Amino acid sequence: MSSTASSTVSDAIDGLPPFDPALAPGAPRSQTRRPPPPEGGPIMSEMRTSLLGAALVAIGPITMALYTPAMPVLAEAFGTSQSMIKLTLTAYFAGFALTQLVCGPLTDAFGRRPVTMAFLLLYLASTVVATFAPTIEWMIVARTLQGIGASVGVAVSRAIVRDQFTGQTSARIMNTIAMMLAIGPALAPTIGGVTLELFGWREIFWAMLIYGVVLIIVTQVCFRETNPYIDRANLRPRVLLHNYATLLRDPRYMQPSLLVGFGIGTIYTLASVLPFVLIDHVGLSPSQFGFGMMVQSGSFISGTIVTGFAMRRVDAMRLLPFGMTGMVVAASALLASLTLYPPTFLGVMLPVGLFAFSLAMSLPSVTSAALQGFPRMAGAASALMGFLQFGAGLLGSLIIAALGNPLLGIILVPPAMLFVAVASYLLLGRVNARRSAAVGTG
Template sequence: MTSSHPTPMSARRTALIGGLMVATGPLSLTLYQPALPTLVEDLDATTTGIQLTLTVYFAAFALAQLICGPLSDRYGRRNVGLLFFAIYVLGSLIAVAAPSLEVLFIGRFVQGFGVSAGVALSRAMVRDQFVGSEAIRILTLINLILTVTPAVAPTLGSIILQLGTWHYMFVVMAGFGLAILALMATNARETLPEAARVPFRPGTILANYRRLLAAPDFMFPSLLLGLTFTGFHGFTALLPFILIEGMGLTPFQFAMAMLVQTASFILGNLVVTYLSRRISGNQLLVIALCLLGVSGLAFGVLPRVFPNSVAAIMAPVGIWMLGLAFISPAATAAAMAGFGAIAGAAGALTGFFQVGGGFVGSLAAGTLFGDARTALVIQLPVVAVMVIGVALLDLARSKRNR
């Protein structure tokens, strides 16, 4: 079922543009993953300091969405997207020239601010045009496109590191941002009609966010989304130090190991694309919760039993990514379903929970534990329990309201 106004873009074009916009986020995260240990030496920094470059990125990414979404509700998705991706390119160029950790922090903050448009606007563009199972299928396609970037990025990053320095990784990010700007300028159409736009007033913005935060139908799926990404970005921050520093993998071997993560996510998206036509979003969530529970248990057990095994690390990662593929489109569609009139704000707030989960996950991984392996075997099982707990609370709420 489509929305009542004419569809400015086809489902395929919406998925392609939305997927590439969203892909900029993980590109900025995973391309320089193989260089994290190198950055410790080159910038005379600590492991914690380099991990905080991820945290700074996530903080800006999360907070900027709260501005980006309402701006797009007022000025349209396309115009705001062009502005924010220009900011992303500026941040990438700052990082290219970073002579110190402090300047790299600034570049990563500006990058995170600009790239926030990817999540917020892609979801709003889908909600402007599609609802129900069709929206889930398009969001799943966007997620599938999204997996191509982290599949290629660590391998590309390791090659760049062998041929040059980590600075060139940020040159690639700037180039990708310029390509997105060109795509949006030439191929993207505005999906928000003039008549549907709302004023950009602080009072209106706060009222919209209060409405969303007070709505259980929005909050529960958003919390599930945020916690799932807390786990994902937690182990994303830890894996380079566990596999490269702790287990002695080369950057290229690390990139090969990370293909387990990407392949699992691609497989999960393909299965979700097939199942979304046959089962409900709630049934997809149940499958996701089972997978995340198994993954949390495996994180707590396998690295302890097989401390020198890469498979003992990557098997739980792969299962978590399967669960993430199931939970992301279903939870996103469920959170935004009843809020078409403020789709920009709803997309921004779901993105805030998702990326805010990344902020919490990377911050906890880098600061609360003595070493990366300890963080992995404690943090991920705890997050899995929290995900299941939120889901059970939502189930109990639904039963009471019947």
């Protein structure tokens, strides 16, 4: 059954010819008549792009995860309820997700570097406000602005890769960025907890402040502008809507983007339900839960390392069938384990670990493929991909909350999201193949 699934995915991949932006639905004529970027090598080296992209992409998850250990303490510090403290996390997510839809086009219109600097300065200012927030209302405002400032990381980190690299090199850099996405959230809660215990909750924001200052200095010194198609017309409402409409209705973009969106969205969904399943149903203590989550983060990191070594010998797209097959097997195992047997740590976390490993194997190739055909709107394409990831995670979390039963939620929702991710990739692959055949015969 696994080999059949692998074969089906391989067929879908092999049927995809290189994407021509001129064939994009409704592509404006001015877009196809612009001159190509200047000939020559990349503006920044592969190593510099990898490290800069990893540092930028980490600011979002680190800012979220550093803060979570302090949430119970903040309720007492501000004399407010837990629901108000949870609102600070919701405010951060809202600012982070929604602003990506604006941040990406801003980098297409004004350039990657100046927009990155502006958003990082906003992040720095809002972190200062959070550090000295006198009331919960000030904290909510500060966290919202932090999310807005941090949103630049995801959009720009992928766009600077697309601006300079394609193919196997692009996939290698995306693999490094994906590893940082795993390491940041894995280590940040531990660092936040130790900081809270040794110093206090305000010092957690001092840590964010230090990271922000270092990132601004690195951006100022090391970041060279990579966007060869800077055009302020990208901010006109009509052009903005046209660009997003082009992306949403083009299967060459949506095929890999939905796989990435539902895949990473499943990570966010699991984060919202695993504490309740492992602590309330399995019986772990909070500290045991923290160590237990290393199965997921460790599996993801292992997957990125294995993928990095494998890409030295084979094309990244050849790893995708194995990654997608692993995701289907993991979803089936989680569904079967919790349906047939009482919940246990291994019954939950072994499938979750397999899923994380398989997702890490899949991400570099599909992330690179999604951005490949849109050099003139790479910022918008990267931002929309980030929004789809958060949107899928938010949708999954809301469905589980509506079910009112965490155990039922983890049985139904994460496996369904993974099945949808793989099915959408295969179905849109067929659409791409038919469309390419029609263009070829025409």
